[in-house]
Amino acid sequence: xxxxxxxxxxxxxxxxxxxxxxxxxxxxxxxxxxxxxxxxxxxxxxxxxxxxxxxxxxxxxxxxxxxxxxxxxxxxxxxxxxxxxxxxxxxxxxxxxxxxxxxxxxxxxxxxxxxxxxxxxxxxxxxxxxxxxxxxxxxxxxxxxxxxxxxxxxxxxxxxxxxxxxxxxxxxxxxxxxxxxxxxxxxxxxxxxxxxxxxxxxxxxxxxxxxxxxxxxxxxxxxxxxxxxxxxxxxxxxxxxxxxxxxxxxxxxxxxxxxxxxxxxxxxxxxxxxxxxxxxxxxxxxxxxxxxxxxxxxxxxxxxxxxxxxxxxxxxxxxxxxxxxxxxxxxxxxxxxxxxxxxxxxxxxxxxxx
Numbered sequence: 024x025x026x027x028x029x030x031x032x033x034x035x036x037x038x039x040x041x042x043x044x045x046x047x048x049x050x051x052x053x054x055x056x057x058x059x060x061x062x063x064x065x066x067x068x069x070x071x072x073x074x075x076x077x078x079x080x081x082x083x084x085x086x087x088x089x090x091x092x093x094x095x096x097x098x099x100x101x102x103x104x105x106x107x108x109x110x111x112x113x114x115x116x117x118x119x120x121x122x123x124x125x126x127x128x129x130x131x132x133x134x135x136x137x138x139x140x141x142x143x144x145x146x147x148x149x150x151x152x153x154x155x156x157x158x159x160x161x162x163x164x165x166x167x168x169x170x171x172x173x174x175x176x177x178x179x180x181x182x183x184x185x186x187x188x189x190x191x192x193x194x195x196x197x198x199x200x201x202x203x204x205x206x207x208x209x210x211x212x213x214x215x216x217x218x219x220x221x222x223x224x225x226x227x228x229x230x231x232x233x234x235x236x237x238x239x240x241x242x243x244x245x246x247x248x249x250x251x252x253x254x255x256x257x258x259x260x261x262x263x264x265x266x267x268x269x270x271x272x273x274x275x276x277x278x279x280x281x282x283x284x285x286x287x288x289x290x291x292x293x294x295x296x297x298x299x300x301x302x303x304x305x306x307x308x309x310x311x312x313x314x315x316x317x318x319x320x321x322x323x324x325x326x327x328x329x330x331x332x333x334x335x336x337x338x339x340x341x342x343x344x345x346x347x348x349x350x351x352x353x354x355x356x357x358x359x360x361x362x363x364x365x366x367x368x369x370x371x372x373x374x375x376x377x
Contacts, residue, residue, distance in 0.1 A: 026333040026340055031326040034343060035121045035371030037350035037364065038314060038325055040227075040251055040281035042201075043127035043146065043168075044094045045317025046111055049075070055097035055106075063093060072322065079320035080289050085203065087290050090320055099135035104142060105149035108168075112153025116162035118324045121371075122354055122364055125150065126169035126199050129183065130176075139186055143170065147194035165364075167196035167355065169227070172215060174200040174207040184215035188222045196355035197225040199251065205234045209241040216245040225355040227281065231255040232290060240269050243278065249353055252316075253280035254292050256309070257300040266307060273309065279353035280309055283316035284332055285323050296335040305336075305346075312350040313343075344372040 026034075049068040056063050065071045079087045098104055108125060115123040129142040137145070150166040157164045170190075172183040187198040198219055200212050209216070209228050219226050228242035229251035236258050242250055250256075250273070259267035266274070273280075282301055293299045305311045313328050315321060329343055336342075351365045 024339050025337055026330065026343055028326060028330040030340075030375065031329040031333070031343075032119050033375060034119055034326070034329060034347065035368045036119055036325045036329065036347055037312070037354055037368070038115055038120050038123040039249065039279070039312055039350050039353060040283055040314035040316055041111075041115075041123060041125060042317050043107060043111055043125040044091055044098060044131075045320055046114070046315070047094050047097075047107055047319055048110055048114070049319070051106065051110060052094060052097055055103050056093075058103075059097060059099070061093070061096045072319070075319050076322040079317070087286075087320065088203065094319070095131050098132055099137070101137060101141060101145040104132060104145035105152065108146045108149025109153040109156065112150055112164060112166045113156050113160075114318075115166070115325070116153070116157035116160070116164040118326050120164060120325055121367055122165045122351070122356075124167050124169050124196060124355065126171050126201070128171040128173050128201065129186065130173060139182070140189075143168070143186065143190050143195065147190070150194055165356075165360070168194055169197045169199050169355070170195055171199040171201045172212060173202040174209075174211060174229070175203045179211050179215065181215045181218050184212075184218045184224075184226075187226075188219070188224050191222075191224060197227060197248070199227050199229065201229045201251070203233070205238075208234075208238060209245050209247075213245065216247075220246050225249075227251050227355075232287070232292075236267075236269060239273075243269065243272060243276075247278065248355070249279045249281055251281045252283060252287065254282060254287050254300045254304070256280070257303050260303065260307075270307070270309070274307070277310055279349055280304060280311050281314050282311050283314045283321075284328055284335075285321040286316035289321060296331055299335065301332060302336040305342075310349040310353065311346060312353060313346050340372060340376065344368065347372070 227249040230242040232252035
């Protein structure tokens, strides 16, 4: 029996793949843009929200990424970063999310004169404010940040990896590379991944979204703890259903896939949710998780994504619980924080059944 949206709001969910600069409230963008004199496609919140969705709904990852010019432009001060981070947590908590990882690229937020450290600390403070505000509203949520390096820079450095390690006990939970995937393989950041491995720092890699199996293979070879998207792993499946060696390795190592159903449709993985690879990936036992990617660009929430997947593949509460448990087990948290998160998921789903 499928699970409707109102029930999905009540499910305990974990957001592993959610971009800070892709989840702003349209009204916040308008206010911040007015403060810095940035020109927007519209100054009406509803119209602006529709513009972001429409611009991102082209079927092209490159066009999709262009929408971020507006959100990044209004996130160039400590106050703006702190506000966006606070609202990120508040919005997730109101949607039933119990743990959220906010990923973003510090190097894109230096135009206002901030240092890399100052950007990280602003987001840290905003996340803490959001957790406190959510608690006051009756929602218990934890929130961390993942520092992202942009994969298409001319000369990759280890600077962001080093920044992540420096703040690992101060709200930063891991590292990521993002941006244009095709033509910019994970191997370009081999030095960063080596540094992170040497410091036992978790990292995830966008792979298998705009590029195929080789991109995923590169991420796995670098030691990725999770794969961002990974939906094109189905290209490693044989016509007769046999699984390729890469899929077998990901299964054996229990590497979670951070699947973002609506976003994947927007960037061209399929035209209908029922044709999304999610069902095939889950069917063979991969640790699939449900995510939003960019709530603004996809006009979505975690609850909506759960409901859409449930409807498309006839998933019931047991199925959705497994996806939420996959995310809880895959969260970049110490064991003494991760295991209680797993318990919260189990208890939350159990409560809904009674």
